[in-house]
Amino acid sequence: MTLLDDRPTRTAPAPTRPGLGGRLRDLGLGIRFAVSGGREGWIRALLTAVGVGLGVALLLGAASVPTFQQERDARGDARQLGVGTDDRLKPGDRTMLAVDASSEYRDVTIGGYLLRPEGAHPPLPPGVDKLPGPGEMVVSPALDQLLHSAEGKLLKERYDYRTVGTIHDSGLDNPFDLYLYVGSDSIKDGTDTSRIDHFGMNYPKEPMDPVLIVLIVLACIVLLVPVAIFIATAVRFGGERRDKRLAALRLVGADVPMTRRMAAGETLFGTLVGLVLGVVFFLAGRQLLGVVEIWRLSAFPSDFVPVPALAVLILVAVPLASVAVTVFALRSVVIEPLGVVRSGRVRGRRLWWRLPVPVVGVALLLASGPGDTLGTRGVVQISAGIAFTLIGLVLVLPWVVEATVRRLRGGPVPWQLAVRRLQLSTDGGSRAVAGITIAVAGGIALQMFTVGINDDFNKKTGQDPSRAQLGASAGFASGELAERMVTEFGATKGVRSVIGTVDSWASRTGAKPDADGILASVSVSVGSCSTLRELAKVDSCRDGDVFRVEGAENAGVDDELKIAPPGAKLDVGDPAVRWTVPADTRTVHSRRDPGGHYFGGLLVTPGALDVRELGNASTSAQVQVDQSVPDVLEYVRNTGFAINPGMHMYVYQTTQRDSEYASIRSGLFTAAALTMTLIAASMLVSQIEQLRDRRRLLSILVAYGTRRSTLAWSVLWQTAIPVVLGMAVAVTGGLGLGWLMLRMVDKPVTDWFLFLPLAGVGGATIAAVTLLSLPPLYRMMRPEGLRTE
């Protein structure tokens, strides 16, 4: 008889299905392991949290774009001039004259108005407490800073007014908006002037171009799917180490579902911390956008508020998805009680359920009609098509990697080590590369599409910057003032020549308006012989000559010349000046001017018509400058602003890009750069984690005398093989998707090799990841890895 014989007889408890309480207890236990798991546990939780946090911050950022757009547009509308609907406001107590005082300075645009109140109660622009008096101005903080910096010295000469106030945020587009309102007592009602009685216009919003909608849909998928993949990767950080811990729990009686729930609990903890970090990153990021301009992007932090429904979706879906990913990942892992973690029997990946996804995507895109017939349904169909195609590529990739790697044989030791490792498990490789694949495939499609539709958004201007670099036009109260503009441009520092004309209109003396009230008239432009030669094919010219110019771009202009045959008596300008077309007037052909236009009408030298006698007149000048003179364009702009703040000035360029298209494109590339960085970070963490798990093996291989370069090459191959395959899938898929999308908008593919730069970027990302993982690799190859005590 022993003490053991005295113990009560017990039967082994029968396994029971745990209730909700039991499941929650397991989850809680997992969370406790994460919290009390020591340094290792915290590192794992932190890696997951930082990864999830970055992803969540990006998602919250994306969810804030609609609000951001809405707020910015609302402020933009609020500062529009309120000219009324009939455009015929009479001067009154609440009216004010306004002249656009916008101008370009180097590579920035300054916006604003000159304002002259006509009564005692003029309207206040948004963000302004008090209207500036004559010679005073209120400016945005960014403009104030620029004007007071050395960089803004020339601009200060242009806006040489006394600053009496600041425009608050409510009157600005963004924190770096350069804007001003100048008080004036000299502006008069005229062609360049608007009379207003309030600020703010509620423009009816035009529906967005369907092509742009497709572009935005593609961009969202390309940018957000990698973020989702990144989050899915982040929640698996440190998974192998965790599985070993769970094996110990199996030893003390935890069953497989329990271990899965505990793993889910651990992940949940990291994800919840990640959510908090994500919110913190997001808040910090939007504060940053308020104080730093990144690639011309900035925003008021208060504009960056996620759409509530999307924010809730993110905060709920991310933890749920992370738990789902963890449980799903554990399906292929057998955790046994004796601390043994073995990969479950490797079952070949199946193509049958993967392939239909991109096929459905392609079918949806093929079935879509041309872009200009897109309705809501069409946009939804295309969005679904793009999403299915891109996600399908990510699904097909692991199969391609596995099928290819299975066939690889032989090769030197580093190659063999890498190939065998990949043959054992292609999960890690495919997972890391999936993000890059979708980003590159989408990027290629995006690039092809944007270049393909380029003609629609990048217009050829017909301007010739080799003949003149800057154009200016303005209305003047007299011909004398108009002539002064040409003279002063000519005297400006760095100006080589000015093609300048004083422009007016002429009608037959005594002619009456027709039944529609239209008086037949002809354009009259006065300029020097050298100027006239730039506007028409004039072989010989002397002061006093007059030319009838045919061949203008508008055929109707040639008809107008009928009222001005040689000897015809004309009334020029308003008030009219009597003038007779000289008998020796010659007819010449028009010539494209540097601004891209063909003049039509009468070209007159000053000796034939004294412009100083003209009443209201306008001027157009095309200025050729010496581009070796620093800031020469600013000198010309300063001259123009000094003559007439309302003068329109424009730099000649061969193509003009649609601003909406340009901003979408630059936004896309900014976001793509961020996504690539995120993916690279995820790959680096995975790589280092894998190396950490193999620390002892690496040390043993070094003990055997294995060269470091051998292992470094092995790491490179291990990264490069899936990446090259991923790139192949991405390039094929991207080109296919790009072709399909261009087909929808009925455009041909203009360049099949557009994928090279993006493929290069993807390749460079991999090279960077490999290079950055070499220092940890070398550290882990130290003999210390052999020590067990």
Add this chain to the structure above:
Amino acid sequence: MSSTPTPAGSLLTATGLHKAYGPTPALDGASFSVHPGEVVAVMGPSGSGKSTLLHCLAGIVTPDSGTITYDGRDLAGMSDAERSALRRGEFGFVFQFGQLVPELTCVENVALPLRLNGVKRKEAERRATAWLQKLEVDGLADKRPGEMSGGQGQRVAVARSLVTNPRVLFADEPTGALDSLNGERVMELLTEAARGANAAVVLVTHEARVAAYSDREVVVRDGRSRDMEYTR
């Protein structure tokens, strides 16, 4: 207290080795020698410095002071690349666990040191297969380490350590993770194969029954070594 073994005719000799990891001394004036074909067991309790001594002798770790001479050459005077080349060509290693590359098959694992030395794959695998036969695990040639028992894995590791015909075989607790039956079989095969190849064996163990396979025992305690006064 350390006693210096007689270096005459020894293949590998160490004298007055000191090594510390941070403030913790691992070796404190240890000395050691081994002759060609001799099996020397290094014994001692956990943390006594046995493994550090082995790592220093194999040129894996550089001692803080003291000299190590292999075949008349000073290990301390060699560059890392030269020591690596020595380990690849003249030394063999067996560790307690985790030494086989999990993604390579057994024959590829055994052929690995030869391939690192530049031997062509087919020739390396032919020689590896021969060693697997000697170690009675040729049936596992195409299996991966995860698909075999611990004892089988250690035999593969022994085959790998001997495939380059090393002059010195370093074995650090080679049976530490095995049951006694398997452990004894591994030791029999290891010592037989080493003696057959006239390789010296430095055998680190804390088990007397494993040390019994040696010709001589050296005891390490508190970082100092002492030859035991017996021969088999």
